[in-house]
Amino acid sequence: MTKMEKPANFSRRSFLTTGGALVVSIGMPISAETLLSINTAFAQATATRPPLVPNQLSSYVAINADGSVSAFFGKMDMGQGLYVSIGQMVAEELDVPFERVTVYMADTRTSVNQGGASGSTGIQSGGKQMRAASAEARRVLVEMGAQKLNLPADQLTVADGVVQAKSDPAKRATYAELIGGRHFNVELEWNNKIGNALYAPGKATPKSHKDYKIVGKPIKRADIAPKAFCTAPFVTDIKRPGMVHARMVRPPVAGATIESVDEASIKNIPGARVVRENNFLAVVADKEWDAIKALRQLKVQWSNSKPPFIDQAALYEYIRKAPVRKREDSKPVGNVEEAFKSAARVIEAEYEWPFQSHSCMGPACAVVEIADNGHVTCWSGTQKPHFLRDGVARTLGVKPETVDCIWVVGPGSYGRSDADDCGNDCAVIAKAVGKPVRLQYMRNDGTGWDPKAPASIHRARAAIDAKGQVIAYQFLSKGFSRVDVNTNGSQPRDTLAGHFRGVELRSGDNFGVPAESYAFANKHTAWETIPPLLDRASPLRSSHLRDPVGPQIHFASESFMDEIAHALGVDPLELRLRHVKNPRHAAVLQAAAKKAGWESRPSPRKGQSGNTASGRGIAYAARNGTVVAIVSEIEVDRSTGKIWARKFTVAHDCGQVINPDGLVHTVEGNIIQALSRTIWEEVKFDTGNVTSIDWLTYPILDMTEVPEVIDVVILDRPDQPPTGAGEGSTRPVTAAIANAIFDATGVRLRRAPFTPDRLRAAMS
Amino acid sequence: MASFTLDVNGKSHAIDADPDMPLLYALKNDVGLNNPQFGCGLAQCGACTVHLNGQPIRSCVTPVSAVGDGKVVTMSGLGTPEKPHPLQTAYVAEQVTQCGYCINGWVMTAAAFLRDNKKPTDEQIKQALHGIKCRCGTHMNILRAVKRAASMMG
Ligand code: FES
Ligand code: FES
Numbered sequence: 067m068t069k070m071e072k073p074a075n076f077s078r079r080s081f082l083t084t085g086g087a088l089v090v091s092i093g094m095p096i097s098a099e100t101l102l103s104i105n106t107a108f109a110q111a112t113a114t115r116p117p118l119v120p121n122q123l124s125s126y127v128a129i130n131a132d133g134s135v136s137a138f139f140g141k142m143d144m145g146q147g148l149y150v151s152i153g154q155m156v157a158e159e160l161d162v163p164f165e166r167v168t169v170y171m172a173d174t175r176t177s178v179n180q181g182g183a184s185g186s187t188g189i190q191s192g193g194k195q196m197r198a199a200s201a202e203a204r205r206v207l208v209e210m211g212a213q214k215l216n217l218p219a220d221q222l223t224v225a226d227g228v229v230q231a232k233s234d235p236a237k238r239a240t241y242a243e244l245i246g247g248r249h250f251n252v253e254l255e256w257n258n259k260i261g262n263a264l265y266a267p268g269k270a271t272p273k274s275h276k277d278y279k280i281v282g283k284p285i286k287r288a289d290i291a292p293k294a295f296c297t298a299p300f301v302t303d304i305k306r307p308g309m310v311h312a313r314m315v316r317p318p319v320a321g322a323t324i325e326s327v328d329e330a331s332i333k334n335i336p337g338a339r340v341v342r343e344n345n346f347l348a349v350v351a352d353k354e355w356d357a358i359k360a361l362r363q364l365k366v367q368w369s370n371s372k373p374p375f376i377d378q379a380a381l382y383e384y385i386r387k388a389p390v391r392k393r394e395d396s397k398p399v400g401n402v403e404e405a406f407k408s409a410a411r412v413i414e415a416e417y418e419w420p421f422q423s424h425s426c427m428g429p430a431c432a433v434v435e436i437a438d439n440g441h442v443t444c445w446s447g448t449q450k451p452h453f454l455r456d457g458v459a460r461t462l463g464v465k466p467e468t469v470d471c472i473w474v475v476g477p478g479s480y481g482r483s484d485a486d487d488c489g490n491d492c493a494v495i496a497k498a499v500g501k502p503v504r505l506q507y508m509r510n511d512g513t514g515w516d517p518k519a520p521a522s523i524h525r526a527r528a529a530i531d532a533k534g535q536v537i538a539y540q541f542l543s544k545g546f547s548r549v550d551v552n553t554n555g556s557q558p559r560d561t562l563a564g565h566f567r568g569v570e571l572r573s574g575d576n577f578g579v580p581a582e583s584y585a586f587a588n589k590h591t592a593w594e595t596i597p598p599l600l601d602r603a604s605p606l607r608s609s610h611l612r613d614p615v616g617p618q619i620h621f622a623s624e625s626f627m628d629e630i631a632h633a634l635g636v637d638p639l640e641l642r643l644r645h646v647k648n649p650r651h652a653a654v655l656q657a658a659a660k661k662a663g664w665e666s667r668p669s670p671r672k673g674q675s676g677n678t679a680s681g682r683g684i685a686y687a688a689r690n691g692t693v694v695a696i697v698s699e700i701e702v703d704r705s706t707g708k709i710w711a712r713k714f715t716v717a718h719d720c721g722q723v724i725n726p727d728g729l730v731h732t733v734e735g736n737i738i739q740a741l742s743r744t745i746w747e748e749v750k751f752d753t754g755n756v757t758s759i760d761w762l763t764y765p766i767l768d769m770t771e772v773p774e775v776i777d778v779v780i781l782d783r784p785d786q787p788p789t790g791a792g793e794g795s796t797r798p799v800t801a802a803i804a805n806a807i808f809d810a811t812g813v814r815l816r817r818a819p820f821t822p823d824r825l826r827a828a829m830s
Numbered sequence: 831m832a833s834f835t836l837d838v839n840g841k842s843h844a845i846d847a848d849p850d851m852p853l854l855y856a857l858k859n860d861v862g863l864n865n866p867q868f869g870c871g872l873a874q875c876g877a878c879t880v881h882l883n884g885q886p887i888r889s890c891v892t893p894v895s896a897v898g899d900g901k902v903v904t905m906s907g908l909g910t911p912e913k914p915h916p917l918q919t920a921y922v923a924e925q926v927t928q929c930g931y932c933i934n935g936w937v938m939t940a941a942a943f944l945r946d947n948k949k950p951t952d953e954q955i956k957q958a959l960h961g962i963k964c965r966c967g968t969h970m971n972i973l974r975a976v977k978r979a980a981s982m983m984g
Contacts, residue, residue: 145928145966286925293930294921295914296865296906300931303864354859355851427931427965428869428877477869477877477931478965509870727925731971735928738967761874761963769959772969 115249120178120266121256123206124249126199127156131247133227133240135160135167137200140180140264141192142172142449144479146735146792147287147728148188154724155193158280159200159272160207161224162241172473174455181262182450183479184553186690186790189724191262193788199254202268206252210244260452275722275784282784284727301447301474304433306502310337311354312495313361314507314562315347316515319754321374321600328365335360341498345603346566348495350503361508373753374600382418382817385523385544388596392547392575400588405538409529413633415626417526418817419545419618421749422519424611425764428477429512430488434458434495435502442469444493447476448485453554457486458493461558480739482609484516486555490563510759515562518749519611520546522577524622528630529588536630536645538588541580541623547595548615549574550608565603573598578615580623581688581797583648605756606749612736613793616689617743617800621818624685624801628669628808637666638805639684648688650719653781654695655686658717661779662697669809677704680712683805685798691789692720696737698802702810707826710771711741711803716795717779721786730778733795737776740799742767748819834894836861839907849895853887854878856894857904865905866934869963876935876962880904886939905934908941916982917941920975928966935962940976944983952977 116124128136137156143149149169157164170176180192204224211229212219215237223232229244231237240246254266275281292298317323323345332338337352338360349360376384406412433445442462448454448471455471462469476485484507492505507515522545529538550573551560558564559571577593599606631641639659646652658664664684671681679702686695699713714737723729746765750758758764800818808814813828836843836853838861845860852871857863857880869877871890878890881903909915917937920926927933936959943958944950950958955976964972 145930147925290922290925290927290930291911293927293933294918294937295909295911296863296904297911299864300867302867303858305862353855355848355855359848425965427875427929427963428867475929475931477867478929480965506868509872509874731925731928731968734970735967738969739965742967760870760872766963766965767967767969769962769969769972770956772956772973776970 116251118176118178120260120264121254123199123202123252123254123268125178126196127203128249129241129245131242133166133242133246135162137167137169137196138177139169139171139192139196140177140182140452141188142183142451142473143188144183144449145475146732147725150285150287151189151724151728152193152196154280154283154285155197156200158278159197160204160227162227164280164285166227172451174452174470175472178264179260179452180264182448182452182554184262184450186692186792186794187262188790188792189788190690190790191265193724195265197272198265198267201270201272202252202254203250205268205270206250207241207244211239214239214244278784281724283725285725286727299474301433301445301476302428302431302506304445304474304504306433306435309433309502309504310350310352310499311357312341312348312350312492312503312505313357314491314505314511315349315361315364315366316511317368319368319371319373320603320605322368322371325367325369331365332360332363335363339499340364341495343494344566344568346494346563348491350495350499374604375606375751375753376599377753378751381420381521382523385521385596390544390594391597393592393594395592396579396590398590399586400538402538402540402588402590405588406527406529408531409537410532411530411633413528413530413630415526415629415816417524417622417625419522419621420818421521421606421608422611422743422747423513423749423758423764424480424483424516425513425766426476426478426480426483429507429509430484431476431504431506432485432489432492433502433504434489434492436496436500440464440468442493444469444471444489445474446471446485446489447479448473448489448555449479449481450486450554453556454486454489456556457490457558457561460556461490461493461561461563462497480612481614482517482551482553484512487562490555490558490561494563494567513764514756514759515605517551517607517609520548520550520608520615522546522615522618524619526622526626528626530633534634536586539584539586541591543577543579543593543619545577545595545618546598546608547573547575547577548608548610549576550598553610562603571601573601578619580619582623582646582686583651583688584645585647586645606751612739613689613796616687616793616797617740620685620687620797621800621804624687624798625804625814625816628683628805629814632669632808635668637668639664640666642684642686651686651688651693654693654717654719655684657779657781658695658697658715659684661717661777662699662715664697669805670812671809674810678702679704679810681806681808681810683802683807683809685801685805687797689794689797691787692791692794694718694794694798696795696798696802698799698806700803700806700810702807702825704811704829707822707824707829709745709803709807709820709825711773713775713777714773715777715779717781718791718795719781719783720789720791720794721783722788723780723782724788726780729780729791732791733778734776736793736795737799738767738772740796741773741803744800744803744818745820832895834897835899836894836897836902837899838902839904847894849893851894853880853889853892853894853897853902857889857902863904863906867931869931874963875932876939877932879935879938881938881942884942886942905937908937915941916979917944917975920978920982924971924975924978926968926971926975928968932962932964932966936964936972940979944976944980948984950980955980
């Protein structure tokens, strides 16, 4: 452990020593102005802060002159209150009141790369690091207090940011007195990873959950009021002096290239001009409306290239037959093939899932400014500003240190959306025009040209013996890759700017297998990916959309559990409980069923008459340690095929709960969005291009279709690590509804989404 | 180009603009407001909703020339932290938003609806908000907030 507490060697800085170890950088004498402005934290970042590196305590936490705390978080909050939870974890470990902590998020000027929003790891890994850093800061402060008070550290305690003698509270030193306004200079034990995997603890051990006073409390978000009173800007509201406006010009047929651009066609529009590099084409004007007019008016001759796509009606047949580019098998249990040979019965089914779009509430927006000294600043709604910084640097051919990326809340964020494309596009334009540029996509760019969740098919098979036992289980997914373009904007080859400008491509391969703990004597799961329909600048390029490949896989695997239960004539919950092995998995199933008043019986429900049929379904899934079971209760209008998902009961175990209020809101958002994806969402395309380009052609759930109740049962496990809630409850929704439809109507839907037309056709 | 004088949140603003330019761009770029927002430009989502003479309109498809001397009120003109509109109070109390980009559509539509409809049923509220989009899926929260505001407005 000699690595820790070794001071970084900075010139122009002296050090305060405690017990022979140098821990605090005093830096330059601090002026009154600095002391007053220290609360903004940004003042600190420029003055005397040690380098912003993962192994420095100062990269995560600072005590300001007034004793308030700044926490620098290399992830962002997509609006689920994550920053509140992070503030709670920091305040808890530091023993300061929650109100004293400000969390600064996702800004390359103030935080290291903790991966941005990614895989529901905000608390699981991001919070873990903030907790470790805060615990270390407290330990260092106690040591400093020991020095100042001339008492051994073990005779001290901390309350409300005051280090004091256990025996005599009059012997005290506040955090502000000890270090306020100066920076920690403590080296941490960094695992040399960046992104989600970054971990850099100090010597301190975080508190036991038994001592928590702030973690676990339902503290409210402070960022709602600025939105309700319109006092805080969205990324769309960022304005820079001299800023001009841009719009992208995309080909009408995907894959078409530019033959010629008639710049004269927009010459009547004031200040309008074209930015072109290879097939990258944008229009720029001083006024936003003029840029939009130029977009509409510009005459471009596109190549008459062959439409790249297939007939959408043949999509699943195409996937079935497409060559496999990569396959990955999970470790088999037993001998599946032999077991199937000995089976008394075999049950088989295949499920289909369409391409889906992020369709964020607004199309992406970015502002890029390149200063005279070459420094680049990018304001973006991206989930991953540190990676976007790297992408912008590569796109512009400059060093990453030359670029800062500042996340500003944008129009929603659910994965690798159009935001990362937009930041890179905007950088290219800003360089070309030599002025600050604001680029906002149009609606058809946001829906038609965002990276899509991959379409897939899923085959499941079960072998049943003569006694009605499931003796073998097999599950295979085949689909487009979840990383045809990668999940962040750090490489030009993963962005539209790179594709249109002609960089070399590298499409990745990944999918996934069901995440459950069903034990069968013989079990085998696998996935296969197929090449994209169009490898360059495709509006059907696939990447991560909330709970990447989770909804599709578990729609299939959890529908299939019900198909087995039906074949065996048993209650679907009972079948699951027979096979589920992990006790926490069994616990969520039982908790959801109990709260929902689950009646044990096989599906479908008997004795349904009349136009409205009602049913219930259950499904569960795990996700990186989190496990969620959902009971959905629905009504089906037989004449229209319309489903009303009246009630959801969600049992949620994500380990230790940091903020139960935030958790419930997060779960509700998951359920509504997943319900929307289940009933309505399917990207439409013809052979030439994506034809889902707005809210009419890509409908989502309407207010008149929302459930009456979403009942969330939290299984808090304070002694377990927190594992994340951003996506887990999205995962089982589709299957829970499919199973409820079967319960209500006896009809099994194996293709999503469950639109009224599709269900009505299936019922007739 | 033509000159217009817009009455926005009780203040008058002289702007030069193309008569076809939607009001939205005048509000964002000429008046310089942080609201409303561009969601679709097609009157499909509500993100750009403002009041024109008390009625909710989609500013993304309303030409600036059609506004005349009508009174435009945006969400920031609805209330202030000191004197909040009940919907703003309710939004904060119910912790409604995720990203919040949809907020203008819900709040401005609901504000006009609640002003004209006292003690609405849940069904009436849902119908009044039909067609407005929230991609983050905060609908349960929105309903709770509108109901809370409805009870505050008696
Ligand atoms: S932006 Fe006006 S309705 Fe969508
Ligand atoms: S809160 Fe994000 S769209 Fe409504």
